[in-house]
Amino acid sequence: MKQLFLMLCCLGMAIPAFSQTYTLKGKIISVTTKEPVIGATVLLQSQKDSTRKFHATAGPDGNFNLTLAAGNYTLQTRALNYTTYSRTIVMQNNTDLGYISLTDNVKQLSTVQVQGEKSTLELKTDKKVFNVGKDILSRGGNANDILNNVPAVNVDIQGNVSLRDNQNVRILINGKPSMQTQNNGLSQIPAANIEKIEVITNPSSAYEAQGSAGIINIILKKNASLGFNASLQAGLSSPRNNSVNLNASYKTQRLNLFTNIGYRDQAVLFTEEMIRVNKNPYNQLRQTNRFDLNNDNVNVYLGTDFYLNEQNTLTASYYRTKRRNNDTNDFLYHYSNIHGTQDSTISRFEKYREPQIFNELELNYTRIFKQPGRKWTTYVQYDFWNDDENQDIRQSNTQPGSDMVSIITRDIESSKDIYLQSDYKLPLKSGQLEMGVRGQWRAIRSEYSAAQDGKLLDDNNNKLFYDENIYAAYTQYSRKWQQLDAQLGLRSELSGIHISDREQTTDKRKQYIDLFPTLHLQYGFKNEWSLQASYSRRINRPKFWQLNTFEGLSDQRFLQRGNPNIDPMYTNAVELALLKKTEKISVNPGIYYQYTTNYFGSVIEPQGDGNFVKTWANMGNEHRYGLDMTTTYNPYTWWRLSWDINWYSYSQRGEYAGKTYAADNTTWFTTLRSGMRFPKVVNIDGSFTYRGRRQEVQVTVSEQYRANIGLSKDLFGDRMSLSFSINNIFNSNIYEQEMDVPAYSLYYLSRQNGVVYTGNVVYRLNRKKGQTDRMPAEK
Secondary structure (H helix, E strand, O other): OHHHHHHHHHHHHHHHHHOOEEEEEEEEEEOOOOOEOOOOEEEEEEOOOOOOEEEEEOOOOOEEEEEEEOEEEEEEEEOOOEOOEEEEEEEOOOEEEEEEEEOEOOEEOOOOEEOOOOOOEEEOOOOEEEEHHHOOOOOOOEHHHHHOOOOOEEEOOOOOEEEOOEOOEEEEEOOEOOHHHOOOHHHHOEHHHEEEEEEEOOOOOOOOOEOOOEEEEEEEOOEOOOEEEEEEEEEEEEOOEEEEEEEEEEEOOOEEEEEEEEEEEEEEEEEEEEEEEEEOOEEEEEEEEEEEEEEEEEEEEEEEEEEOOOOEEEEEEEEEEEEEEEEEEEEEEEEEOOOOOEEEEEEEEEEEEEEEEEEEEEEEEEEEOOOOOOEEEEEEEEEEEEEEEEEEEEEEEOOOOOOOEEEEEEEEEEEEEEEEEEEEEEEEOOEEEEEEEEEEEEEEEEEEEEEEOOEEOHHHOEEEEEEEEEEEEEEEEEEEEOOEEEEEEEEEEEEEEEEEEOOOOOEEEEEEEEEEEEEEEEEEOOOOEEEEEEEEEEEEOOOHHHHOOOOOOOOOOEEEOOOOOOOOEEEEEEEEEEEEEOOOEEEEEEEEEEEEEEEEEEEEEEOOOOOEEEEEEEEEEEEEEEEEEEEEEEEEOOEEEEEEEEEEEEEEEEEEOOEEEEEEEEEEEEEEEEEEEEOOOEEEEEEEEEEOOEEOOOOEEOOEEEEEEEEEEEEOOOOEEEEEEEEOOOOOOEEEEEEEOOOEEEEEEEEEOOOEEEEEEEEEEOOOOOOOOEOHHHO
């Protein structure tokens, strides 16, 4: 009994001693960019007892915190491509370390010197970041070329962008919507203008809910260090894709002036083959198409940042691009009868001309408060563009006595778009609160006219009016409990759409309000592992071209026609991923599941005359699940490898126009990249991409692959860089699909002809090769 009493007394004295715990917090940033180093690991080791270790992981804002007992500790902070930071910490009360700045890792070898460049691919807790400046393969190209080198992203021959093989992806520029992402406008953005690409597969509520596959954010170059600096880039390519680009800025303590001017002249050759068979009664059409596309465009981007003081920045910018398309297209139709004998041939020749002008005005205000992490940003953006599509078609039949047919079409399109958004971040004693509002007002007009042999075609002369208004508000709260980071968000969007036409054949009004919850969790384990889990609900509204019922008449035997009756689809997405970072390797495996209701896709329907029409329709539900993994490995400081693989399966079930549609598919795609840096000799990049065969609702798409390689050399103390790349090495840029149903079959092959050879030169004035361009809010 006496011993028990003594034990209780000792325990009573020990409890107050162990209850002397304090909070340690800080924020980890890059000494070069001043950005948060997301995912950096923090290790605290007791100097009295080396077996007592405590771990933390920097969250999305770079912040970390730990609860520690009183005593002396050794702190170590590590992150990939950064030098380890160490210091002694004495815990006697609650301690805020403020900013911990990590320096880029610089290593010296006996034969080569590798500067602390940012890696081409960075794995972060909420996204993957592809740094364009180090990418040799897309120098001299455009935004589409860069996206084709980004993990899990693909751009097909028609310029359609997909993420994880899902085209329902939202593309932003500098974190904002832009009409540059419409109508294959990404091909007009020079690669030299782009700093990095962010891939966000499961966005938080701070992002708009559009895009069930996720978000691709294209960050443009803007400003640099104090004083005047510039870079001039010129490229030559075969087939023709020549470009010149000037990027310059002048910055003082109060003012930053920046501009980017570029010109591109491009020629692209596409060929198509189609075989269409009607089985009862039997007849066959073999079709070959050739598209000689020629375009040139001029881009001008200029603006200014005015630093009112240390807390307030005002930015104004103007972007303009003018593009001219002058194409010649040939169509040849061979008809065969029931006996399989060719009985007629039709030749169709088209001259296509389309001038396009796009303008964008932006005004941005940023307020940074003295309280760390507190910030208010507001921007307004006005886009206005127009294009004028003109077709001059001549058709003739080989049969004797047949007359030539002349068809003239014109489609005048214009759009006016206003975006207004305001965001506010407020640190709290226990976490952080974010909130914001957004408004979008869009008005698109499309006036189409067509005449055959001088007579108007009644069904092809109309004007379409499309108005879309979206109002949104969101709030999200994030907090850290020891090793766990949690973020809970809710977004509400009110959508109003009106589609009508001059001839009063269509008059659709739709208005709906939706809630989009999000949840993101991250738990940091020992040994630099972190587990991430996320959920979001998202929407995919149909694009204008999927609603527009007026399409060109280039190929009257295979028309594409929009459907104004399409409703949005909704997706619930869940992801679970691991992230492991060490000095040499980063591994990011994950699984994901998406359930989509009101799914819409393309439908090919035969017509009474034996021709086909491709349209879009709501068909039902889709289950999509997959496994993906992104790995980067630095076996040596001069060699970097990355591997991206995605295996997925989906099941689609639905009904349209009285027909039942179903598709089940399991497939995969992968990309391997290798980058070797020998600054005193040469830099080498290479990539290989393979996409497996896949089954869609009606068609089967064959496997695809492509390979690229590039070399670069720096001269005159990095003031000049020369590069040479070979893209599409095996001339394998092919899209092939088949469809076979009881009544008919269809085979289609499209090819972008030719291996692409590109030479590029960059000259820098008062600008270092590794210098990073940043938005003012990121400073």
